[in-house]
Amino acid sequence: MREFLRRFSWRHYQLKRHALADADWQHACAHLPLVTAMPDAAQQQLRELSTLFLAQKAVLPADGFALSTAQQIEIAIWACLPVRQIGLAVYASFHAVIVYPDEFLAPREEIDEAGVVHTGHEQVSGESWDAGPILLSWADVEAARIPDGYNVVIHECVHKLDLTDGDMNGVPTLLGRGIAPSEWQQVMRAAWQTVGQEEKLLGYTSVDDYALESPAEFFAVLSEHFFTAPAELQADLPAAYALLERYYDQRPLDWNWAAIDAAYPKHEPDDSGYRRSGAEH
Known part of the structure; x- marks a missing residue:
């Protein structure tokens, strides 16, 4: 009980000390009907x-x-959405x-079949570094205001x-x-196979095909869809959606999607596809 009270008091102190101004919070949320x-x-x-x-x-x-304060808040909102029920300790x-x-x-290093190391940039x-910061493009943060399955911060x-x-293995x-x-592995493996079969047979996938780069990217891409296009994910990969619902302990399908759709009518992504990121290992 003493430890609980200590943590509660510290959290209360931090919230009071670093309180966000109502105007800044409202300005950030004005761009985010999903929130x-x-x-x-x-x-x-x-x-x-x-x-x-x-x-x-x-x-x-x-x-x-x-960066304005509202922009920093917008990034924080997206960063905190996945851990709303899990807590910030995982960060x-x-x-x-x-x-x-x-x-x-971003720097890249590849080893060819002969064992020669090639360095360059992409x-x-x-980008998310294993032992370092997260790097973001603000243009892509802005693009994620439209909830359509793409969110670089998430x-x-x-x-x-x-x-x-x-x-980083998914x-x-x-x-x-x-x-x-x-x-987890059984459900995600089955979903991976489904998406892979879609790409092979149809030439496109129900989620961004960048998911097939690796199990780590698959988890990240499905999570983007879970929060920003949940109805589509549930329809296409119901078992994976249900698994993520349990993991995140959130039900995005219960949010007011009529209001979200009114603010941002559904649209098809252009032929260039999604702009994608990298995970630095």
Whole structure:
């Protein structure tokens, strides 16, 4: 009881000390009908977590880019959405988010069949380093305001969740989530096979085909769809949707999607596909 009271008092102190101005919070949420369509209690919970996130993490501009308080809050909202019920402790492995104005060059290293190491750079919209910060393109954060299955902040933060079992392998730590590792792997493997068959037979997939890059990307992409296009994910991959609902302990299908759709009518992605990120290992 004493430890609980100590933590409660510290949380209360941090929320009071770093309280977000109502005007800044409302300005950030004005661009995010998905958030305002959530129940009031969930919105309040998200606001508190966003406050603590910004108190604990540095959200920094890169390349002379300037970030407003509302922009920092917007990033914090998306970062906190996946852990709304899990808690911020799972983000202990990183302390900074670095934001570029647009896509940026990330270093890459590949080893060819002869064992020769080739170094270079790749243009990406986001990146999550195993032992370091999250990097984001602000242009892609803005693009994610339309809830259509793409959200670069959620994607990169899910990579951090993935690392909680010690490896970025598509399986986060499942302690306290009521899910056995064998069940997680079975459901995700079946979903992977379904998406892979879609790509092979139809030439397109029900989720972004970047998911097939690796199990880690599959978990991250499905999580994007879970929060921002849940009806489509449930229809296409019902077992995977149900698994993520249990893992995140959230029911995005219960949010007011009529209001969301009114704010952002459904549209088809263009032929260029999604702008995608990398996970730095």
